Amino acid sequence: MYIPEDVNLILTELKNKGYNAYLVGGCVRDAIMGNIPNDYDITTSALPNEIQKVFENRKTLDVGIKHGTITVFTDAGRQVEVTTYRTDGEYKDNRHPENVTFVNNIEADLSRRDFTVNALAYNHQDGFVDIFGGKQDIENKIIRCVGDPDTRFNEDALRILRGLRFASTLNFNIENNTAESIKNNAELLQNVSVERLFIELKKMLVGENFANISKEFSQVMIIVLPELLQSAGDVNLSFERVSAFKNDFINQFALLFCNGNDNDVVLAEQCLRRLNSDKKTIRFVKELLNALINFDAELSVKHIINKLGYENAERYFKLKVYLDVENSKNFENSLAILFQIRDNNECVFIEDMAIGGKDLIDVGISANKNMGEVLNHLFEMVLNDEIPNEKDALISAALEYKKIS
Ligand code: ATP
Ligand code: MG
Numbered sequence: 001m002y003i004p005e006d007v008n009l010i011l012t013e014l015k016n017k018g019y020n021a022y023l024v025g026g027c028v029r030d031a032i033m034g035n036i037p038n039d040y041d042i043t044t045s046a047l048p049n050e051i052q053k054v055f056e057n058r059k060t061l062d063v064g065i066k067h068g069t070i071t072v073f074t075d076a077g078r079q080v081e082v083t084t085y086r087t088d089g090e091y092k093d094n095r096h097p098e099n100v101t102f103v104n105n106i107e108a109d110l111s112r113r114d115f116t117v118n119a120l121a122y123n124h125q126d127g128f129v130d131i132f133g134g135k136q137d138i139e140n141k142i143i144r145c146v147g148d149p150d151t152r153f154n155e156d157a158l159r160i161l162r163g164l165r166f167a168s169t170l171n172f173n174i175e176n177n178t179a180e181s182i183k184n185n186a187e188l189l190q191n192v193s194v195e196r197l198f199i200e201l202k203k204m205l206v207g208e209n210f211a212n213i214s215k216e217f218s219q220v221m222i223i224v225l226p227e228l229l230q231s232a233g234d235v236n237l238s239f240e241r242v243s244a245f246k247n248d249f250i251n252q253f254a255l256l257f258c259n260g261n262d263n264d265v266v267l268a269e270q271c272l273r274r275l276n277s278d279k280k281t282i283r284f285v286k287e288l289l290n291a292l293i294n295f296d297a298e299l300s301v302k303h304i305i306n307k308l309g310y311e312n313a314e315r316y317f318k319l320k321v322y323l324d325v326e327n328s329k330n331f332e333n334s335l336a337i338l339f340q341i342r343d344n345n346e347c348v349f350i351e352d353m354a355i356g357g358k359d360l361i362d363v364g365i366s367a368n369k370n371m372g373e374v375l376n377h378l379f380e381m382v383l384n385d386e387i388p389n390e391k392d393a394l395i396s397a398a399l400e401y402k403k404i405s
Contacts, residue, residue, distance in 0.1 A: 001031050001122050006074035007040045010055075010082065011123055017054050019046040021082075022106060022121035022129060029117045032138050033170070042082045043109050043121060047102060051082050067100050085109040088155070093191055097155075107131055114152065114159045115166065116144045141172040149181030157188035161200040161224065164217055168207025179216075186220045197224050198275040205252045211243035225256065227271040233259035244322055250281060251315050254288045258323070265289045284312055291316050292323070301337045302383050305348045313338055347389040350379045355394045363395055365402055377401055 003011070003023065014021035021044040027037035046054060051070045052062070061071040061079075068084035087108050088097035103109065106121055106129055113119040116134040128135060132146050143166050145152045145159075153160050160182050167174050174182065189197065201224055204210060214221045215236050222228060228235050238256050245251040257268040265286050272282045287308060295304070295316075305313045317338060320331040347353055355378075357371045365374060378387075378394050378401070387393045 001028070001128075003031075003122075003124070004040075004076070004078075006076035006078060007080060008124070010042060010072055010074060010080055013054055014042075014044050014046060014051075014082075015123075015125070017046070017050075019044050019050065019054070020106065021046070022123045022126070024109075024121040025113065025118050028120040028122050028128075029134070029138060031122075032120070032135065040078070040080045042080055043085055043106065044082055045085055045104055045106075046082075047084055051084065055082075068102060086112070088112050111146060113146055114156075114162060116146055117142075117166070117170075117172075119146050137175075141170070142175050143167050143170075143172050143178060144175040145178045145181070149178045150185065153181055153185040153188060157185070158192050158196050158200070160185060160189055160220060161192070161197060161204070164213050164220060165200050165204040165207070168204045168210045168213045171207070171209040174213075174216075182217060183219060186217075186223050189220065189223045194275045198277065201225075201275070202249050205242060205249060206246050208246070211240045214239040214242075225271060227267045227274075228256065230263075231257055231259060231267050232261060232263065233257075241322070245318070248315065248318075250284045250288065250312075251319060253281070254285050254292070254315075254319065258289060258292060258319075260293060262293060264293065284315075287312055288315055288319070292319060300384070301334050302341065302346070302348050302385075304334075305338060305341065306383060310338070310342055347379075347382050350375065352389070353379055353382065353394065354389050354391045355398075359391065359395065360398055363399065365398060374398055374401060 007023070011021045011023070021042055023040060024043040025041045027040045030037040044051065048062075048065050048068050048070060051072075052060060055070070055072050059073040064071065064081070064083075068086050070082050071079050072082050073079055084102045085104065085106055085108065086100045086102050089099040089101060090097065092098055110119045110121060110129065110131055116132040116137045118134070119132050120134040121129040137144055143163050145163075163174060163178065163182060166172060207213070218235060218239075221239070222235075228238065231238075238258075241255040241258070242252045245255060253268065253272070257264045257271070268285050268289055269282060272285060291304075291308060304316060308316055314335065317331050317335040321328045321335065324331060341348060353375070357375065360371060360374060365371070378397055381387045381397060382389045382394075387397050
């Protein structure tokens with residue numbers, strides 16, 4: 001398995017001081033699958049203070065020290081989490097272990113991990129440590145709990161949603177016992193904080209297998225998104241639609257609630273607020289749903305950009321291409337026009353106009369005579385492509401307007 005040099009040096013430094021150390025978890029899983037890991041975790045026999053001693057000449061952070069984790073900076077400036085082999089103590093409230101216990105063997109550490117595909121360790125000397133058949137499960141594309149699923153989901157209910165998330169993003173199936181237990185224990189998710197649910201939901205929505213997984217485990221999805229039950233549309237259809245927009249959470253979220261009536265906006269907002277979403281996401285989702293319900297078919301691309309901004313206008317056209325099948329060619333065309341307008345830096349906001357109030361005063365249109373009205377009139381003409389956004393043309397149009405108004 002490939003290990004970047006700067007990360008391998010961290011393993012070597014631990015080994016040189018007499019400790020065992022392995023890469024572990026998601027990075028091993030991703031590397032086996034040929035994906036580039038987001039981050040590297042190391043598990044080691046060294047105790048936290050021993051880890052600090054080994055890396056006394058490196059920059060480290062000790063915010064996770066209570067759970068045995070020291071963050072170590074590699075020569076490439078990468079942060080690697082180095083954690084002492086540990087097991088989790090009693091769990092309280094289906095989420096947090098009461099305490100952790102440091103142990104001296106990797107097998108015990110791997111046993112506390114959630115799924116077999118995440119319970120793999122590797123270093124160049126020893127190769128893989130794979131006591132739960134994780135490699136085989138990766139090959140067969142299977143998510144399976146380490147140990148008894150009911151016990152594991154009762155310890156930490158977030159694992160239920162992590163399981164669905166991995167099945168969605170890795171495009172895996174969930175093994176039968178694990179799947180049944182997820183369904184039986186779905187209610188436990190009520191005990192998980194909305195922040196954690198929201199993080200998992202975002203990761204899950206972009207997954208390749210989202211439609212299948214969310215349909216199969218719709219009762220879990222309803223616990224995370226109870227507002228869907230009040231929505232007018234067919235929930236499974238919403239899940240399928242969401243799968244069509246993998247890389248944009250805002251479009252995906254809008255699609256969950258997109259049934260063409262004003263209630264869409266209310267429910268989507270209610271749901272996002274409950275999940276403690278950031279304000280920007282709430283605003284974008286609301287504006288998009290509102291546009292889908294209320295925008296006039298005759299509205300020009302420039303007007304739409306003006307109303308929504310570039311970012312959301314792009315989303316709007318992409319949604320229209322998908323939802324409005326009969327007119328999808330037109331909306332593809334609108335999208336191309338949007339890119340052209342953006343590349344050419346054309347005037348779509350009043351601030352983009354080639355003149356301002358001062359230019360009008362200079363040609364004798366006095367400041368107290370409703371300057372705003374004149375500027376708005378000129379801007380409307382530019383937006384309608386009736387005149388170019390050029391100083392001379394705008395001044396002439398302003399003088400003309402003053403004559404007739
Ligand atoms: P990602 O691609 O999101 O980083 P990951 O598998 O690396 O996925 P992390 O949350 O970074 O997930 O956790 C690293 C490892 O820690 C996991 O692979 C797993 O072995 C273990 N782990 C994380 N969360 C849990 C949990 N709730 N229960 C048990 N083990 C967990
Ligand atoms: Mg990770």
